[in-house]
Amino acid sequence: MSRLILGASWVIPVDGPPIKDGRVLVEGDRVAWLGPAGDPAAPQGPVRDLGPGVLLPGLVNAHCHLELSQLAGQTPLGEGFVPWVESVVAARGRPGEDAVRARAEAIRSLEERGTVAVGDVSNTLGHLDLLAASRLRSVVFLELLAWDPARAEATLTWAEERLAAAARTPTPGVEVRLAAHAPHSVSPELFARLVERGGVASIHLAESREECRFLAEGDGPWAGFLERRGLGHVSFRPPGTSPVEYVDGLGLLHPSLVVVHAVQVGEEDRGRLARRGVSVALCPRSNRNLGVGTADVPALLASGVRLCLGTDSLASVETLDVLDDAVLLTRQFPGLDPAAVVRMATAGGAEALGLDDLGTIAPGKRAALVFAGAPSPPTDPHAHVLSGRARLRRVGIG
Ligand SMILES: [Zn+2]
Known part of the structure; x- marks a missing residue:
């Protein structure tokens, strides 16, 4: 030895x-x-x-989207959350011969700058081979998106097939888990089916004011976006609650869940996140670049919420290096204990992803x-x- x-x-x-x-x-x-x-x-x-x-x-990036790496510099920042989402949806649909090269380059930059594990959201599982060939340990979240309840069953079947196909191909160091995109892009029917089969491992939650408005009132810019996507016919009775309270009511909050963002949370929400034992992946640079607000990190810490760091994708941040997010966090909150911030970028992420030996x-x-x-x-x-x-x-x- x-x-x-x-x-x-x-x-x-x-x-x-x-x-x-x-x-x-x-x-x-x-x-x-x-x-x-x-x-x-x-x-x-x-x-x-x-x-x-x-x-x-080594650092742990608990939330990124390697699949969006080719969108670097191609999305409008600072124009609001919904215009950004629309630009991502439009750009990711374009065939990109550079997509594989961009993902490989993103993985290389992670390795070069001291990241040893990632929580990577994917809608295709198209780059498991690249991750398996790298030195990274990876938890890949197969992300489901379906606002039309009529698509719930077919979406779940598609996911089961993807998971089964992934399980047949050996990809050492890579583990695949199911995830849901967000409470305003996944129907209550699909959430119910997901909870029946054990829940999801990650979800974007309480990121934008538009998400809060839609769940509270059923209208606003997000309703307009759904309409433009041809989903205006879907009837939805808004729960009239915060995003955190809504998904807790659906039974989604559990200790192996990675909640991403948690910008739009109040004191009661923080108590709920702490009691349910979820991990929250903060994405301070993405939140800043998209103008969605700033997560109240001292309050989250004081409430006992488990925290880790993620970068989100190159469609909203400059690098996939969580150290850059840790640095921003200490500038936004100079009173934060630096040891707590280093912990978020390392042990917090390893715990969130269930990687006990990192x-x-x-x-x-x-x-x-x-x-x-x-x-x-x-x-x-x-x-x-x-x-x-x-x-x-x-x-x-x-
Ligand atoms: Zn994300």
Whole structure:
């Protein structure tokens, strides 16, 4: 079994305080020991000294859409939520010979910048082979969209066939789960069928004011969008509640659900998300770029909601690097504990995706480690990682 001792001016284990002048022993693809260099129990042997900087667990991007990578720079930002959705719908329908290359390039950029796992939303499962060939661990959410209740059964059948086909093809490191797009794009009938078969693993929720208005009153810009999509005939009795309360009433909130966005939530909603034990994937850059608002992260934390970070797609953000979202979060909320933000980008994401051997540096965990080099030993390791200047690269084995 291969054996490697890594040394760095700081090690952030995430589930414990940072270790100054830290050492990490990697055996095979697992962490075997960690502690300060001066510890009498520190492993003996040559050390691969990474130099000044911070060693931490690899990042987890809990929400992206690799499939939309070819839409980078092709959608209008800052014109409102519904115009953006319409542009994505129009652009994704165009045949794109560059689509595969854009996805491969996106995966490469994730790997190069220290991401080790992704929660990737897909409507086709068309790039499982690319993910399997990468070093990323992937949870791929097969996303269902069907506002017309008459399509509920056929949509579910289609999904079952896709899942069965995916299960027949070996794709190591890739797991596929069912997801629903959002409460205003999936019919109550389809939600009911999904709940019957165990629920969904991810959903966009409480992202825009338009979503809230539609669920509260049944009208507004989203109703107009559905009409333009030829769905004006679908009758829908709006629940008259918040998005969170609505999907909770449908039985969708459970501890292995990744709720994406949670921008439009009040105190009662936060209590509900905490009680149900869901993970919330914050997408601060996408929310900013689309102008939907800012999730109240301190209030979510104070309510005990489990938080992680996602980028969303290149149709709404500049990179798929969650470190960029972590940096924005610390700028939006300077009072946030930097350790809590680093946790969201690592352990929070691993927990959300159910990847128990990632997210922290601890004996037995997978040695999916990244290093943020610095010109000189940083005085505060978390501040260095979140400075906006840190560049992460993967180190070690596994
Ligand atoms: Zn998304």
